[in-house]
Amino acid sequence: MRFVLKALLVLTILAVAVAGAIAVSLVNRGISTKAAPTWVEVQIARAMRHLAIPRADRERTSPVPASPKTVQAGLEHFADHCAICHGNDGSGDVQIGRNLYPKAPDLRDADTQTLSDGELFHIIENGVRLTGMPGWSTGTPEGEEASWHLVHFIRHLPRVTDQELARMEELNPKSPHEFREEEEMRRFLEGEEAKPPAASPKHPHSGGHDD
Ligand code: HEC
Known part of the structure; x- marks a missing residue:
């Protein structure tokens, strides 16, 4: 009894x-x-x-084989949902990624690349509590398949090409404002409008940083 009390006191x-x-x-x-x-x-x-990631999950291997098609599907999904924090190139060097705590890590680095496929999959599906990383699982087989595509794309990130990055920029989500500007520019280029659209000032929080 005295031992328990002592231990409690120390604790x-x-x-x-x-x-x-x-x-x-x-x-x-x-x-x-x-x-x-x-x-x-x-x-x-x-x-x-x-x-915190169960061993069985860490040891899971992808039921979806890596191929140019699945990497491409991952690329498109990444540009749409992940690049806002991780950057198209996975560096995390974008306004949101840099200013989170903890920061969005550079997914091309060994720290991420040495995680198993199963661990990457678990993190994508479940997110990481107390960090900015959301969990993306939808509880559907299609959702799981999309997460495996993302795993394949993350493996491809250290070798991503300029061409692929340009394609991703087209797929990055746009604000209604950016969308309008692009639409006006397109109409001008196609000769539907006489005057080029005036470039409007950037949002004060993105001006001079990155997009
Ligand atoms: C709102 C910002 C945000 C979004 C959106 C986001 N992430 Fe993350 N992600 C983070 C942060 C922050 C971490 C670091 C978590 C940590 O420190 O454990 C992270 C960590 C990760 C990791 C673990 C890498 C490592 O080495 O720790 C992977 C893999 C990952 N994200 C993939 C994705 C994928 C794929 C998507 C899109 C489906 C995505 N993330 C969307 C913020 C984000």
């Missing part, structure tokens, strides 16, 4: 110390998402994530 003191350390760290570092997580935080988060 309580530890818990208070950890909570205190977190509080001090929050006060000192603030809650800005602009800061980069420390190396230790990254290692702990990745190790926990790895452990």
Whole structure:
């Protein structure tokens, strides 16, 4: 009994110390998402994530073979749903990806490429709690197939070509405003309109950064 009480006391003191350390760290570092997580935080988060993915899922292999067609399907899906945070090239070097905490990682790097297909699939389907990464599963066989296409495309990312990136730009979601501008430009180029559309100022949050 005395041992249990002692253990409880030690645990309580530890818990208070950890909570205190977190509080001090929050006060000192603030809650800005602009800061980069420390190396230790990254290692702990990745190790926990790895452990949180069931082994059976990590060892799953793709029922959909990798082929130019499935990579292309993944590319199209990635341009539409993922590039907003990960960038078409997977670098994560886009406004949203850079300013998340944790940042969207460079999917071309070894850290991602050494994850198993099953682990990538699990992350795409389920997302990662407490990060910006959403879970995309729809609970349908078509949805799962699309996630395997994405896995194949992520494997292809280190070798993505300029031509493929140009194709992705066409598929990136556009705001109604960008859509209107493009439509006006198209009409002008086809001779339907006499004057070229005036280039309007960019949204203050995207001007000078990237699109
Ligand atoms: C709203 C932003 C956002 C969107 C949209 C998004 N992601 Fe992510 N993604 C993240 C963030 C942030 C992480 C880092 C998570 C972490 O640190 O565990 C991440 C992590 C990942 C990882 C794990 C890579 C690694 O090495 O940790 C994969 C794979 C991934 N995303 C694929 C995708 C795919 C495929 C899509 C589209 C279907 C997508 N993501 C859409 C923000 C996003």
